Amino acid sequence: MALVGAALKLFLSLLLWLNSLTSSQGKENLWEYRYPFIRRASSFSSSSSSTSSNGPEKSYDYIIVGGGTAGCPLATTLSQNYSVLLLERGGAPFANVNVSFMQNFHISLADTSPKSASQTFISTDGVFNSRARVLGGGTCINAGFYTRASTSYVSKAGWDSKLVNESYPWIEKQIVHRPDLAPWQSAFRDSLLEVGVSPFNGFTYDHIYGTKIGGTIFDRFGRRHTAAELLASANPEKLNVIIHATVQKIVFDTTGKKPKAVGVIFKDENGNQHHAILSKRWRSEIIVSCGAIGSPQLLLLSGIGPKADLKKLNISVVFDNKFVGKGMSDNPLNTVFVPTKKPVKQSLIQAVGITKKGVYIEASSGFGQSLDSIRCNHGLVSAEIGQLSTIPPKRRTQEAIIAYRRSKRHLPHEAFRGGFIIEKIAYPLSTGQLSLLNTNVDDNPSVTFNYFSHPYDLQRCVDGIRVVEKIVSSRHFTNYTQCDKKTLENLLNMSVQANVNLIPKHTNDTQSLEQWCRDTVVTIWHYHGGCHVGKVVSPNYKVHGVHRLRVIDGSTFRESPGTNPQGTVMMMGRYMGVKILRQRLGKSSDATSRNWLDIKRMEYQHFHSLVSMYYKYLSCKLSPFGVSFMLEYLYYG
Numbered sequence: 001m002a003l004v005g006a007a008l009k010l011f012l013s014l015l016l017w018l019n020s021l022t023s024s025q026g027k028e029n030l031w032e033y034r035y036p037f038i039r040r041a042s043s044f045s046s047s048s049s050s051t052s053s054n055g056p057e058k059s060y061d062y063i064i065v066g067g068g069t070a071g072c073p074l075a076t077t078l079s080q081n082y083s084v085l086l087l088e089r090g091g092a093p094f095a096n097v098n099v100s101f102m103q104n105f106h107i108s109l110a111d112t113s114p115k116s117a118s119q120t121f122i123s124t125d126g127v128f129n130s131r132a133r134v135l136g137g138g139t140c141i142n143a144g145f146y147t148r149a150s151t152s153y154v155s156k157a158g159w160d161s162k163l164v165n166e167s168y169p170w171i172e173k174q175i176v177h178r179p180d181l182a183p184w185q186s187a188f189r190d191s192l193l194e195v196g197v198s199p200f201n202g203f204t205y206d207h208i209y210g211t212k213i214g215g216t217i218f219d220r221f222g223r224r225h226t227a228a229e230l231l232a233s234a235n236p237e238k239l240n241v242i243i244h245a246t247v248q249k250i251v252f253d254t255t256g257k258k259p260k261a262v263g264v265i266f267k268d269e270n271g272n273q274h275h276a277i278l279s280k281r282w283r284s285e286i287i288v289s290c291g292a293i294g295s296p297q298l299l300l301l302s303g304i305g306p307k308a309d310l311k312k313l314n315i316s317v318v319f320d321n322k323f324v325g326k327g328m329s330d331n332p333l334n335t336v337f338v339p340t341k342k343p344v345k346q347s348l349i350q351a352v353g354i355t356k357k358g359v360y361i362e363a364s365s366g367f368g369q370s371l372d373s374i375r376c377n378h379g380l381v382s383a384e385i386g387q388l389s390t391i392p393p394k395r396r397t398q399e400a401i402i403a404y405r406r407s408k409r410h411l412p413h414e415a416f417r418g419g420f421i422i423e424k425i426a427y428p429l430s431t432g433q434l435s436l437l438n439t440n441v442d443d444n445p446s447v448t449f450n451y452f453s454h455p456y457d458l459q460r461c462v463d464g465i466r467v468v469e470k471i472v473s474s475r476h477f478t479n480y481t482q483c484d485k486k487t488l489e490n491l492l493n494m495s496v497q498a499n500v501n502l503i504p505k506h507t508n509d510t511q512s513l514e515q516w517c518r519d520t521v522v523t524i525w526h527y528h529g530g531c532h533v534g535k536v537v538s539p540n541y542k543v544h545g546v547h548r549l550r551v552i553d554g555s556t557f558r559e560s561p562g563t564n565p566q567g568t569v570m571m572m573g574r575y576m577g578v579k580i581l582r583q584r585l586g587k588s589s590d591a592t593s594r595n596w597l598d599i600k601r602m603e604y605q606h607f608h609s610l611v612s613m614y615y616k617y618l619s620c621k622l623s624p625f626g627v628s629f630m631l632e633y634l635y636y637g
């Protein structure tokens, strides 16, 4: 008994000690214990900051702009040996219910408020699209499907395959899961095999012809694990992550032969400007990882791009490069909505068919099943094309959509039953461009993808629809949906009638599959390009024409890797981090050697969070704070 009493006393003292630590550190959110190096931009101080007092200037070995899919693993890796400042314009993703739970996938995309983790943009083609605005980037708002690039992609990219094969598992061990197959996905997998998309390759991350089950960043409870979680294995003494820090431009020293990046100017959440300075040490660098929209945009705002365009906006030219913003591609997506009699479980992508025709077939189901979701304002960017098809075609004006939103809460649940069969064109030959509309970094630039301007892309869309047609009428699929056998024409018609994009519709939409492809094109959000290797950056991702600047993210891709790119973008962050360390320190400095220590530190931090959560729970029971505690507890599990 005395022993139990002593143990209890010890435990309570530990809790009190932890609590005193809590108050003294002033941490408000539990994730702050796990990621003590994440701070708001307004707390950043440098001697040139408009809000800080004078003091010695702090400089960094690496300044990474954009804490997204590539930026987080890159910062984590470089922090093993060097001081790293990671600047992200969005907030933290932890304990944000729209980010954390799969069921809120579409709610996050439909949230067009300035604080949303997703920023909507509409390409000049008339297609709604989204870009991430949150620490963790695209991995916080995406559909979670995880796969690797093909071996031929890796060799074409000129990557060292050994390091690639070490970098993928580094990601996979930390945040990737094997999915519990939803019924819609099982039926879809069986139908793919029935219609000849074979062999069945089982569960694999590899990109191989046939049908497979891939990985996912959602765990079995539907909780999302993002690139931001990779920061937990960073060296906390060398990493500074600043959120709500929007970088407005890169600063160059232009006194030498070649301009040299020396720092960045960013604004904080209150609109105050700060200046972050790069260390003068040899090989220190600024690395831009702002994604396929953000990276070319930031280069242009900083004076790297086509001279004539920059001059029009009074931007001083640092380096004239006509290729910045060129070669923008987006893989066109066309979907067929299949209604079902019974409600179907929600699922995002789990099974895929990789055809030899250069078309990938994927599926999702059960959007908008919950009452909350039905009431949510999905706006124009709704992924739920099925629901909009319940509005008579002639009334699908902007006003009608507003009225639809209002009346949506009265729609019968039946209208929300069903799912999508999706076809994506691999490696589109149609390309477009990006240009600035103004010098405000918060505004989207103008982006054009020219979907289906190349006849080969159109031909593959038609080929893909033929496969989709076979799937929806296959025995396995109709057995599952238990619907009256709809003709493909009925289903195509539903898609045309839905307000999926701003492209004018044609009367021959269901007679001509080419026209149907053009008129119902949407995005699978795998847009890439704008800073191509060989045109804007070297094979080592160094920006042409200047010193000490690289771009590492999806903007450097000519083609999107695998069926879905996030795995390879994260891999690239890790891969380039290790490569840079090796170039700087020699191979003996292998970053992976510190993994054991990292894991121990993570375990300690995790234990620390759980104990303090428990203590807070005891002290506040289920007060309003208690509710938020529960949410965070659910998140950390």
Ligand SMILES: Cc1cc2nc3c(=O)[nH]c(=O)nc-3n(C[C@H](O)[C@H](O)[C@H](O)COP(=O)(O)OP(=O)(O)OC[C@H]3O[C@@H](n4cnc5c(N)ncnc54)[C@H](O)[C@@H]3O)c2cc1C
Binding pocket: 065, 066, 067, 068, 069, 070, 071, 087, 088, 089, 090, 109, 130, 131, 132, 133, 134, 135, 136, 137, 138, 139, 141, 142, 143, 144, 145, 146, 147, 245, 246, 247, 248, 289, 290, 291, 292, 294, 295, 298, 349, 441, 524, 525, 526, 527, 553, 554, 555, 564, 565, 566, 567, 569
């Ligand atoms: C809705 C959606 C669904 C998707 N589904 C999948 C899927 O299921 N599977 C898959 O593999 N891929 C999917 N993708 C694609 C994948 O998520 C992206 O290709 C990938 O995340 C891009 O990574 P990135 O590092 O290039 O850019 P991002 O991850 O977008 O990172 C860029 C970061 O830079 C920040 N930033 C931009 N400008 C600035 C600035 N000026 N200052 C500071 N910070 C800045 C942004 O806020 C962002 O966090 C999806 C994408 C979306 C949007």
